[in-house]
Amino acid sequence: MSGGGDGGPAVETEGLVKVFGTNRAVDGVDLWIPAGTVYGVLGPNGAGKTTTVKVLATLLRPDGGRARVFGRDVVTDADAVRGRVSLTGQYASVDEDLTGTENLVLLARLLGHSRAASRDRAARLLAAFGLSEAAGRQVKTYSGGMRRRIDIAASLLNTPDLLFLDEPTTGLDPRSRNQVWDIVRAVVEQGTTVLLTTQYLDEADRLASRIAVIDHGRVIAEGTKGELKASVGAGSVHVRLRDPARRAEAERVLAGALHTSVQLDADPVALTATVDGRGTERGAAQQAARALAELSRAGIAVDDFALGQPSLDEVFLALTERKGPPA
Numbered sequence: 001m002s003g004g005g006d007g008g009p010a011v012e013t014e015g016l017v018k019v020f021g022t023n024r025a026v027d028g029v030d031l032w033i034p035a036g037t038v039y040g041v042l043g044p045n046g047a048g049k050t051t052t053v054k055v056l057a058t059l060l061r062p063d064g065g066r067a068r069v070f071g072r073d074v075v076t077d078a079d080a081v082r083g084r085v086s087l088t089g090q091y092a093s094v095d096e097d098l099t100g101t102e103n104l105v106l107l108a109r110l111l112g113h114s115r116a117a118s119r120d121r122a123a124r125l126l127a128a129f130g131l132s133e134a135a136g137r138q139v140k141t142y143s144g145g146m147r148r149r150i151d152i153a154a155s156l157l158n159t160p161d162l163l164f165l166d167e168p169t170t171g172l173d174p175r176s177r178n179q180v181w182d183i184v185r186a187v188v189e190q191g192t193t194v195l196l197t198t199q200y201l202d203e204a205d206r207l208a209s210r211i212a213v214i215d216h217g218r219v220i221a222e223g224t225k226g227e228l229k230a231s232v233g234a235g236s237v238h239v240r241l242r243d244p245a246r247r248a249e250a251e252r253v254l255a256g257a258l259h260t261s262v263q264l265d266a267d268p269v270a271l272t273a274t275v276d277g278r279g280t281e282r283g284a285a286q287q288a289a290r291a292l293a294e295l296s297r298a299g300i301a302v303d304d305f306a307l308g309q310p311s312l313d314e315v316f317l318a319l320t321e322r323k324g325p326p327a
Helices: 049-056 078-082 100-110 115-128 144-155 174-189 201-207 225-232 244-258 281-297 312-323
Strands: 011-020 023-033 038-042 064-069 085-088 162-166 193-198 210-215 218-223 235-241 262-264 270-275 302-308
Touching (some): 023 049, 023 064, 023 210, 023 218, 038 049, 038 201, 049 064, 049 162, 085 144, 100 115, 100 144, 144 174, 174 193, 174 201, 210 225, 218 312, 235 244, 244 262, 244 270, 244 281
Parallel strands (some): 038 193, 085 162, 162 193
Antiparallel strands (some): 011 023, 011 064, 210 218, 235 302
């Protein structure tokens, strides 16, 4: 795999805009994506992730700003961009009435490979993706995880310098998600850059070296996982109460002591809050101790209390709450 090899970024955008009627789906996005990495684009449904990917893959024409892929403009040099990228969308794009082998051979032939080369390439990819035993079965008999794997395999019939994976694990069970993650890591080890869009925070945490958080068509934060976590606080306080009836009161006490919003967890006795600690772990520990003392003074019994690094879930909630919707 060539992996780009141009010495510059795989993707660079400046003020990228895409409008549908009155909806600014992409509203001034700036990205700089290093080659040879997994770059995560994180955001909820409707944030603008898929639209951004479609513009970068030359499937949509931008309405403003600029975008370059390995230095080639996605509008003025679209053919050159298409020659270096591949896209796996949110839904399987293979023909369900064909077998796994038939799908890959057909697509390889359409890409210009000879019949023999197409069959060889299909067999190699099916083996690499753990699908050899299912190669002769119709795709409609495949599980959700198998369909995602053959869809990604189809994207690699011609080895791309840049692979767009648009929410590749949506709806998959944990085992299938882990299989897809292993494939992503293997692809990057061979030199391909991966732009991964996801709404799963743990997926971005495990795979991406840098992450852009998008909401309402805008990048509201960007950086490494550590930088994003540090941006919302030096620590995260997790509290479990003895009496669930006192959780609302505990929420008020913690919010007052820590000067931050408090997240009510799914567990009816659990609460979580970020702690800024003035940017240091020691400061976070001191603030957490004061919060625990305030709960004690209020007569609220605590069964468990822990201080750790904020999760990406807490980062995203804090960032979207801080930025809010556009005016």
